[in-house]
Amino acid sequence: MHVGAYFARRARGSWSNSAPSVVGGPITFKGEGMKITRLIALLCLLGGVANAQPHNNLQGSDTLAFYTRALINALGLGGQLTYAGGGSALGIRAAITARTDDPSQRVNPSSRFVNDTEIAQAAANDLRFVDYVLGLDAVVIHVNNAGNPALTRMAFSDARQIWQCNETNWSQVPGSDRTDSILVLARDEFSGTTDNFVSRIGGFNQTPPDSWWNNYPCVNVCRGDGCTQIIGVTTANIANAVGYTGLPGLMSGNRDLALCNDTNPPRTCTDPDYVFQSIDTIRDTSYPLARQLHMYHVEGISDSFGPLTPQSDLLAGAMNPTVACPILQANDFVPVAGFCP
């Protein structure tokens, strides 16, 4: 599926604005305005409630670790809220069990969409996810700038061969003039960035769920909230390295590649099919690995269960351009069109 169609199906119209949208469960809202009104009302009601919960240590996207921590600091929530990260999958898991956990995580930053299994698991607990798109990002494949000068682009089929360890020498990779082994880097299995990467490139054996990269022994895997920087530093300094991260992994010494999605017919790439990431190609999704960044929260399907302060304050902060826009910019994320002045 073309990434544009993917977003259109899953994002339910939130690509060009920042209104939250329900994901899974019965859709009972009458329209976007109603959703916003209901959410604002909820936030207003809860905003003044004293925090009676234990200290909140949130799990979620490592890509969004610096963003979320900066948001916590900007909102003055540092005494009540900390962000552990760990990967989008862990934040989603925590939200699914929000009704029974203490403390309860009801807001989860994620660099990928919740999937159908997670939606069903939440529904079994009488919960549904509400999606707020906090900004846009791109998964970028990067190589050493000086060490791989001839390589400027890559088709998904070649990326698949590299990360599945079928192409282990640069001489096998079209466009590269290197002839030595490939040092392959990846984020771990809980990472939303990894989920975006492998689900769109396709063909990966993702069992067992928590350690499936072991099926591909050439891959060096990083787990933790510093991995975007760690992988970026490695490709910036090792001539034969290749890795993927969000945009903050790009730095002096490495360089991202133009990408072509040849997974779907016609399964070939001509020159115009290779697209570099840019604000425009991320917003119009012509860049094959453009993605949305999410601040999900869970709410009750049959009752008023939802985020409490300070988590509701975090959610409100992500929706406030005055607070969020400088943080998006500092993290090199792309604001949704019309969100930032």
Place this chain on the structure above:
Amino acid sequence: MKFIPALTAAILISSTAFASESGGTFAVIVNQGNHTEEVGPGTLRGIFGGTITDWSGVEESGMTGPILALRLVDSHPVTQAFATRIQLAQFGNSINVIRGSAAPMIIAIVIAMNSRAIGVDDPAALIAGDRRVEIDD
């Protein structure tokens, strides 16, 4: 974070690697710009247990700013030797874990490039830009 240009130095061979009863050897390493000479096992337990996350909590460093901590996987002899040596029951979730055949080299490079990094690594992987920290009992 400030990164310096590409590495040119050769691998340095350790002469003072720590050894443990489990037979593994390890080195606690920081960036050469970090002036920490010695650190106690309690502080290391705090860093790698995830309770000390800022250099301001490491008095010996004279630094401030978030700590970027790295290690190898639980099953690696280096990790086991280190955990035994400082009596660390469990690593913190905030510690970055690298797995794979190039993991020791990756840790060494990242630390050499990042003044706020600290890691536990194979002593043979150290490069110019890394500096070993002694454990002060």
